[in-house]
Amino acid sequence: MIKLVACDLDGTLFNSDIRISDENVSAIRAAQRNGIEFLVATGRAPRQSRKTIRDYGLKTGFININGALVYDANDDLQIKHKLPNEKARIIANILEQNNIYFELVTAEQIYSSDISKRVVNLARALMTLNPGVTFKKAVATAAGSNAMFSMTLEKNFDKLLTNPKTEIMKIIAFDAHGPAAFTKVKKEIKGVDGVVVTSSSAANIEINDIKAQKGPALLDYARKKGIKREEVAAIGDNLNDASMIRDAGVGVAMANAVPTIKKLAQVRTKSNNDNGVAYILRKFIKNNAKE
Numbered sequence: 001m002i003k004l005v006a007c008d009l010d011g012t013l014f015n016s017d018i019r020i021s022d023e024n025v026s027a028i029r030a031a032q033r034n035g036i037e038f039l040v041a042t043g044r045a046p047r048q049s050r051k052t053i054r055d056y057g058l059k060t061g062f063i064n065i066n067g068a069l070v071y072d073a074n075d076d077l078q079i080k081h082k083l084p085n086e087k088a089r090i091i092a093n094i095l096e097q098n099n100i101y102f103e104l105v106t107a108e109q110i111y112s113s114d115i116s117k118r119v120v121n122l123a124r125a126l127m128t129l130n131p132g133v134t135f136k137k138a139v140a141t142a143a144g145s146n147a148m149f150s151m152t153l154e155k156n157f158d159k160l161l162t163n164p165k166t167e168i169m170k171i172i173a174f175d176a177h178g179p180a181a182f183t184k185v186k187k188e189i190k191g192v193d194g195v196v197v198t199s200s201s202a203a204n205i206e207i208n209d210i211k212a213q214k215g216p217a218l219l220d221y222a223r224k225k226g227i228k229r230e231e232v233a234a235i236g237d238n239l240n241d242a243s244m245i246r247d248a249g250v251g252v253a254m255a256n257a258v259p260t261i262k263k264l265a266q267v268r269t270k271s272n273n274d275n276g277v278a279y280i281l282r283k284f285i286k287n288n289a290k291e
Contacts, residue, residue, distance in 0.1 A: 001291045002284040003231040005031065006041040006063060006218045006244055007277055009049065010200060011237035012254055013040070015273050016130035018141055025056050027278035034285045037073075039063055039221070041214045043170065043200050043240055045105055046071065065105055066198060066208050066240055067217030068169035079220055081212035087192055088168040089161045091207055094188045095173050100181070102173035104157060106166065111154040118151060121174035125201040128178075171207040178202045198240035206240055215243025233284065235269070235277060236261060252280050 007013050013020055028038050041063040042049050049062055061072045070079035088104070095102045101121065104111040112118045123138035133141075160166050175181035182205050186197055189207060196210045214234070222232050234241070234248035237257040245251035245264045253265035254276050262268065270276035 001231055001288050002036060002233045002250065004037045004039065004222055004225065004227050004233070005281065005284065006039040006214065006232070006234045006248070008236040008238070008241050009040060009042040009044065009052075011256060011272050012235055013272070013277050016133055018126070020056050021275055021278070023275040023278045025058060027281040028058055028060070031281045031285060034288065036281070036284060036288070037061065037225070039218070041218065041234070041236070041241070041244060043172070043206055045107065045110060045169070047108055048110075050075070061221075063214055063217050063221070065169040066206060066212055067214045068208055068212035069107055070217050070221050078224060079217055081209045083168045083170065083195065083207070083209045083212070085161050085164070085166060085168060087195060088171060090192055091171055091189055091195070092157055092161065094185055095171070098185050100173050100175055100185060102171055104160060104168055105170040105172060107169060110151045111157070111160060112151055113153070113155055113157065115151070115153055121176070121203065124176050124203045125174070128201040128203050169208070169212070172204055173207075174204045176203055198242070200238050200240045213243040214241060215247030218244045219247050235280060237272065
């Protein structure tokens, strides 16, 4: 029996237009009515993701910033794993020395040193996640999306990182040239003790505290709720979903998932443009009714 489902956003719950389909919304509500708790698991910050989900009239819990923060459906913080500022400064220096654009993510804000680069990199990430989408459409979608809602322009990252009140949850770096562009910096960053490097598209890397991963965060939350591992499912499509696909009792890969996720998952569902989340949620509801 499945009692808890964690679901990624980009490339999973979102379709190519960065929208949640009516069918997916309906299936989430049906799952909740049938006793299945639904968590949105995302690299996004709380305010941004919360606004996105509430715009559809949904009330869910959240695994935010890849597991750095976990909230229940009442918005009560359950888990927090920040990236220590001294480690964030080392990583920022590595990225700067390699001329790679990056952003700092806190619980409430995304700090960017260049708004135009943020829009362009979001657009490129969308194109990577959704083949066939034109650059022009991707830019328009990125500029008007909730991904810009929590952004703050900050030219001086050193000021932020030397402020003891600043709590960095994640650093995200972008490069249009894809994975090869990150080979050198990933090797350097992995030399920093206690951090983990993941990716939500071929055009980025995401750096968190090693405890801030979707899988461990999901299981920590399940234990707090008294839910067994075999009663937990996770749905995803990309590399930053790997830990929760691996750790959940039932790992579900989208039809559009990268090969690594398809290999990890025990189950596959339809694509993000074919309401794959709704499809698997209805299967969970049906199977639960038989038990």
